[in-house]
Amino acid sequence: MMTMFGDPEVWLPLAFAALMGFSILIYVILDGFDLGVGVLSAFVEPAERDRMIASIGPFWDANETWLVMAIGILLVAFPTAHGAILTALYIPVAVMLIGLILRGVAFEFRAKTTGRAHNAWNAAFFSGSLLSSLSQGWMLGIYVMGLEHTAETMAFAALTAFCLTGGYAFIGACWLILKTEGALQDKAVDWAKGGLRLAVAGLLAISVATPLVSPRLLDKWFSFPEFLFLAPLPIVSAGVAGAIWLILRDPDLATGRLAWTPFAGAAALFALGFMGMAYSFYPYVVPEQITIYDAASAPESLLIIFVGAVIVMPVIMAYTALAYYIFRGKARALSYE
């Protein structure tokens, strides 16, 4: 079976890089909207906050599992890269973990407390979401810059930290358009408009800054004929962003049947941006240092995970879809009944 698709030392690392990329993308979209809702939760009335958190309550745990999946694949398929990346990102990883801890436990604690303690857990929910988003954006920036810490790369990381948080707020707002109604939904439309501007500005900034600081990427993006294959990415992204903008301006969006479209568009934008990143970095898993082929575990160990993944992943997709189906429609107040 190992040689079924050719040399296992070639196709297995590639398959795991694809699976890891897929997990990161799913994580960024799914927990992205959770974290975005968390960041936006600071700007509403208490009743609206309850409704917002109810809209993500049944899903966040499974969404966060995609991060464990992505980091797990990095750990098991590319162990040397896992060590190199995470020791280089030691501090932002610690900050993100503390943010995720605060955000995660606040779901439960805020539901079981009242008064000052309840307010404190709301603050923990917001600041945990914000810390997680910012540190993830920071790590993205440092990673794009080849895991180097200079004044330039850190300024770039600050920019990506801000833009990814904006992007999360954008997809979070789009989720709320889908899952809420009334005044809160109107607010979500306004947030989505602002968030879209930020997300587009962020994508542009990263696209301009990346080739400026990385000669390799300048080369990779603007050499012929690669440029032609790459050109559809920004063109389609611009088209999607334009379409979302038009839909957000539609006064009938809230009541119409198109309330799901901004979220789908936001997810598509994330996917396009991610594909651009993936193209830029292949075949490296640690930028400019370690390729996926150098970092990969032994083929016999990868194969046994691959077989499991082929069987289990469709099942995971199926019951994840089931959970979203069960909690379809507008968010209701959560209760354990």
Place this chain on the structure above:
Amino acid sequence: MDDPLLLSRIQFAANISFHILFPTITIALGWMLLFFKLRFNRTGDERWMEAYRFWVKIFALSFGLGVVSGITMSFQFGTNWPGFMETVGNIAGPLLAYEIMTAFFLEAAFLGIMLFGASRVPNWVHTLATFLVAFGTTLSAFWILVLNSWMHTPAGFEMIDGQAHATDWLAIIFNPSMPYRLVHVLLASGLTVAFLLMGVSAFRLLVGDRSGGAGLTLKVGAWLGAMLIPVQIFAGDMHGLNTLEHQPQKVAAMEGNWETRGAVPLVLFALPNEELRQNDFEVAIPYGASLILKHDPQGVVPGLNDFVAEDGTVMHPPVAPVFWSFRVMVGTGFLMLLVSWAVVWTLWRKGGAQALNPWVLRGLVAMTFSGWVATLAGWYTTEIGRQPWVVQGVLATEDAVADVPAPMVAGSLTAYLAVYVFLLTAYITVMFGLARKAAKADRGAFDLPDRRSGRAALAPAE
């Protein structure tokens, strides 16, 4: 405190000690909830549903803390212990991957339905979701204990260029200590939940709960504890004999035995002195250790001095922490035996939990988290007992640690500790707050819970 190795070990120990508290509760509590639900489906007795509704809140809280503290673990390997995956990644990787793919997604996806979906799905789907969450937590425990056991008794691999390569996956999964460790840990989870049920229910009775629900869960906890503890003592003894076979230096440290010899006494109390390589202030029962470990008063028991290399390098674990952790675990276990059997005996004679003496109830409240104490002490015994190895005989702990500057590790460690102390305080405060609220809600419609005092009771750490 400027040694990255020591700091990284403390940080890993802090993270995993905090993490294991919550799976220890959720593994068995998941099955308990399924039991409550099935009893209600069968009998229609409202008290079972009331028990389900109350304990599912504690389950949700514990599960949330378990998830977030578990995520920290998956990053620790890379941030602090890159040498671990570089050497044994080919073995540990697939086991961790199977845990994520078969267990994590399962429990996370069905937790939402279990917690919030009762009004959206048919009752049988909700019962099924409860089952799948309990099954997922247990499956997760299975995979992680396979890996942990393999680190103690590695099997089914060969070393090529300093890296472990799998040769036989069945031998890896069913490595020599796995069955014993798995049973021992699952029983520990059951006992932890038994005393949690008793402690929180006793607290509800003490603050005036007369609903019958608290009495019922106290009784369930007492029976569960009384049934499991003898099994656990037997399983623990079997696990100890297995350790004697595969890691004799750990058993030597547990017993505080320095010289390999026959007729070894059972040391009850001592201060192990590693400098003079002897025990100070020893109190011991003659022939005890030989009898327990070899079932023969003259049986030869290995001693620590066999594990010192010719050049004086110590290849056995630090003695005092292993010696003392072991005694704390065994002591807590026998206290659990005494208490659970006494409570079951009293319930049997007097009929109901309401008849229990308030001092007995207070004692049970004090023992609410005794399962945590025994579990942690047991983990320290076995994990410190494996030192100086991280994978017995394959990889030394000092060869696995990352080259991260000590101040950075100290900084992250301080931050984690602060968060953990805060969360543990909040967790316990909110748990007893929920119990107080449940007790007041059960006083009847004319005595509604006082909003202001309810709020004060629920505020954590004010």
